[in-house]
Amino acid sequence: xxxxxxxxKLAGVSPATVSRVFNGVAVSxxxxxxxxxxxxxxxxxxxxxxxxxxxxxxxxIALVIPDIENPYFTELARGVEDVAQKAGYSVVLCxxxxxxxxxxxxxxxxxxxxxxxxxxxxxxxxTDLDDIRAAGRPVVAVDRGTxxxxxxxxxxxxxxxxxxxxxxxxxxxRRIACITGPEHIETAAERAQGWRSxxxxxxxxxxxxxxxxxxTFRVDGGRESMEALLALPEPPDAVVAANxxxxxxxxxxxxxxxxxxxxLGVAVVGSLPFTTLSPSAVTVVKLPARHMGVTAAKMLLERxxxxxxxxxxxxLRGEVxxxxxxxxxxxxxxxx
Amino acid sequence: xxxxxxxxKLAGVSPATVSRVFNGVAVSxxxxxxxxxxxxxxxxxxxxxxxxxxxxxxxxIALVIPDIENPYFTELARGVEDVAQKAGYSVVLCxxxxxxxxxxxxxxxxxxxxxxxxxxxxxxxxTDLDDIRAAGRPVVAVDRGTxxxxxxxxxxxxxxxxxxxxxxxxxxxRRIACITGPEHIETAAERAQGWRSxxxxxxxxxxxxxxxxxxTFRVDGGRESMEALLALPEPPDAVVAANxxxxxxxxxxxxxxxxxxxxLGVAVVGSLPFTTLSPSAVTVVKLPARHMGVTAAKMLLERxxxxxxxxxxxxLRGEVxxxxxxxxxxxxxxxx
DNA sequence: GTGAAAGCGCTAACAC
DNA sequence: GTGTTAGCGCTTTCAC
Numbered sequence: 257x258x259x260x261x262x263x264x265k266l267a268g269v270s271p272a273t274v275s276r277v278f279n280g281v282a283v284s285x286x287x288x289x290x291x292x293x294x295x296x297x298x299x300x301x302x303x304x305x306x307x308x309x310x311x312x313x314x315x316x317i318a319l320v321i322p323d324i325e326n327p328y329f330t331e332l333a334r335g336v337e338d339v340a341q342k343a344g345y346s347v348v349l350c351x352x353x354x355x356x357x358x359x360x361x362x363x364x365x366x367x368x369x370x371x372x373x374x375x376x377x378x379x380x381x382x383t384d385l386d387d388i389r390a391a392g393r394p395v396v397a398v399d400r401g402t403x404x405x406x407x408x409x410x411x412x413x414x415x416x417x418x419x420x421x422x423x424x425x426x427x428x429x430r431r432i433a434c435i436t437g438p439e440h441i442e443t444a445a446e447r448a449q450g451w452r453s454x455x456x457x458x459x460x461x462x463x464x465x466x467x468x469x470x471x472t473f474r475v476d477g478g479r480e481s482m483e484a485l486l487a488l489p490e491p492p493d494a495v496v497a498a499n500x501x502x503x504x505x506x507x508x509x510x511x512x513x514x515x516x517x518x519x520l521g522v523a524v525v526g527s528l529p530f531t532t533l534s535p536s537a538v539t540v541v542k543l544p545a546r547h548m549g550v551t552a553a554k555m556l557l558e559r560x561x562x563x564x565x566x567x568x569x570x571x572l573r574g575e576v577x578x579x580x581x582x583x584x585x586x587x588x589x590x591x592x
Numbered sequence: 593x594x595x596x597x598x599x600x601k602l603a604g605v606s607p608a609t610v611s612r613v614f615n616g617v618a619v620s621x622x623x624x625x626x627x628x629x630x631x632x633x634x635x636x637x638x639x640x641x642x643x644x645x646x647x648x649x650x651x652x653i654a655l656v657i658p659d660i661e662n663p664y665f666t667e668l669a670r671g672v673e674d675v676a677q678k679a680g681y682s683v684v685l686c687x688x689x690x691x692x693x694x695x696x697x698x699x700x701x702x703x704x705x706x707x708x709x710x711x712x713x714x715x716x717x718x719t720d721l722d723d724i725r726a727a728g729r730p731v732v733a734v735d736r737g738t739x740x741x742x743x744x745x746x747x748x749x750x751x752x753x754x755x756x757x758x759x760x761x762x763x764x765x766r767r768i769a770c771i772t773g774p775e776h777i778e779t780a781a782e783r784a785q786g787w788r789s790x791x792x793x794x795x796x797x798x799x800x801x802x803x804x805x806x807x808t809f810r811v812d813g814g815r816e817s818m819e820a821l822l823a824l825p826e827p828p829d830a831v832v833a834a835n836x837x838x839x840x841x842x843x844x845x846x847x848x849x850x851x852x853x854x855x856l857g858v859a860v861v862g863s864l865p866f867t868t869l870s871p872s873a874v875t876v877v878k879l880p881a882r883h884m885g886v887t888a889a890k891m892l893l894e895r896x897x898x899x900x901x902x903x904x905x906x907x908l909r910g911e912v913x914x915x916x917x918x919x920x921x922x923x924x925x926x927x928x
Numbered sequence: 929g930t931g932a933a934a935g936c937g938c939t940a941a942c943a944c
Numbered sequence: 945g946t947g948t949t950a951g952c953g954c955t956t957t958c959a960c
Contacts, residue, residue, distance in 0.1 A: 257703070257727060259937055270947045275939060284945060299723065304704040305645045306937035309952050314641070324669060327866070330661045337687055346701055349685035351673055365682055367593070368640040387635060391593060507868040530663070530866040532843040595953055606931045611955060620929060642953030645936050
């Protein structure tokens with residue numbers, strides 16, 4: 257690898273001038289041309305490591321997420337990547353598997369590599385941001401809060417849970433169950449709250465507690481919970497899945513039991529990008545994951561360039577995509 | 593951020609000794625303890641940037657892939673990440689959207705950040721690896737070859753295409769179409785070849801050319817191609833989708849047309865992790881994407897630690913998961 | 929086993 | 945507008 261010194265020598269200028277050319281600082285046209293020529297000849301690429309060491313900041317941002325195999329997070333990642341790339345940043349994708357120790361390791365690396373900032377979907381509310389905050393690196397929270405007073409962008413989870421449930425109620429379903437994620441994850445709790453609020457208000461006669469299942473936010477969690485619900489003495493006639501993966505698991509089990517939606521009503525909070533279902537069979541509350549990534553990345557970039565206003569939280573709304581064309585009378589055969 | 597100088601001062605030793613402690617070089621027990629103490633007090637984290645600059649190598653590997661939203665590649669990424677992490681490496685995920693310029697940029701960054709190596713699913717066979725090879729960084733190809741004589745791990749694509757097609761033939765289908773990816777992508781071409789070889793051998797009376805569609809390796813590509821096939825004067829009675837996303841798109845369209853498999857036979861090369869279909873409706877040739885990632889990462893790690901034997905290529909086989917339990921007579925109602 | 933000192937490649941004062 | 949030079953934080957000879 258050629259260095260700035262070799263380029264300088266070949267171009268007949270000082271190393272500083274070479275640096276200036278590559279950093280857009282004013283340099284006479286002739287020298288600038290000479291430098292570019294020499295650089296091309298030597299296949300010179302600036303050494304980012306040295307640059308980072310000197311400037312104490314790199315053009316890399318970290319995106320720390322709990323599950324890279326969840327399409328929701330890859331969609332988010334796309335959003336982040338698109339705006340980061342336009343601004344000349346690359347993004348390191350860090351997968352924590354919801355484990356605090358993995359998360360902590362990645363946060364240390366972010367400090368230690370002088371990364372410009374991090375976008376974090378926290379593994380839990382226990383996440384320790386003291387060090388990275390102390391290092392002065394901006395952090396923006398996505399999807400979930402952190403217990404710190406920092407920028408964030410989240411979904412309107414309660415509203416999404418309500419919307420999903422309401423559509424099922426309007427479709428004529430009564431015993432509407434809810435499968436959600438781990439109780440300590442804020443998105444899981446909030447979406448379940450949305451479900452509960454609609455149930456107690458609109459269907460007070462239904463015993464809500466036995467119809468609520470906490471699980472993992474994964475396909476197998478949806479499967480297990482759905483099986484358990486079907487095994488109930490009085491099984492539900494519909495179910496709200498609190499995220500995309502739980503929805504997939506639940507629908508898989510229903511299909512295997514011959515209960516393909518809408519035989520048993522299903523509403524899912526989160527998009528189902530790779531589903532092969534008839535689009536009219538399931539109510540989906542689409543969550544703007546990509547937009548969340550875009551917004552978070554923009555906020556982070558602002559912080560990186562020195563903005564130090566008060567911490568902001570942006571709330572994004574899901575968009576309901578109902579199971580049936582409006583006006584059609586639904587559910588009459590499925591309600592008991 | 594504390595430096596080794598501050599730690600050294602507090603511990604009453606030289607900076608060199610601090611460095612040794614953190615690099616597992618022999619240091620007396622007392623001094624070692626003093627250093628660790630001081631480091632803890634100062635919340636010292638070694639500065640990786642300085643380390644990288646000095647050692648001319650970082651503990652980061654790049655994983656360059658065409659589509660981060662494809663579950664096939666995220667599964668691959670998981671495999672890479674798991675072995676990398678155990679070896680103390682972090683992995684930077686780089687998404688190229690199959691664009692050569694984005695890919696080239698990431699490759700330059702890999703050089704410029706002194707990354708230890710790269711795992712690459714090339715955007716096309718035009719990919720230029722001259723610079724990165726010249727920089728002495730090992731590159732392992734995954735999923736697709738590169739035109740360079742380097743390590744690689746690929747799927748048995750032709751075999752997979754054959755297996756998918758054969759299962760459809762055995763199920764009694766005759767006019768079996770094939771939807772594959774861009775012609776210039778080796779996996780797309782090879783899987784289609786597998787399909788073609790079975791067709792010409794076993795069903796020579798079928799006109800194969802009008803049943804083959806080149807498309808993008810994405811859901812919408814599968815949708816468009818399936819629509820076009822259904823609009824044919826003599827539509828197919830079955831279809832082979834050459835990757836997971838094409839399969840999803842094709843099945844979506846079939847579902848919308850009331851032709852849910854197995855009414856029209858479907859075989860997919862690649863797993864369908866988020867499908868909600870009955871598992872017996874579609875033949876799937878499962879591709880070991882995670883294993884591919886694991887294998888590639890191990891090969892890369894070997895190269896990084898100085899192994900310079902001849903370039904190797906590992907071929908991984910898919911595993912057929914047939915649409916129907918063996919012994920059941922299929923397809924009699926669907927064949928013309 | 930330990931310390932002193934050079935240097936990885938770059939940027940940013942500072943002089944001119 | 946341009947060159948000289950110090951120094952970012954670390955590792956690694958080289959003495960001792």
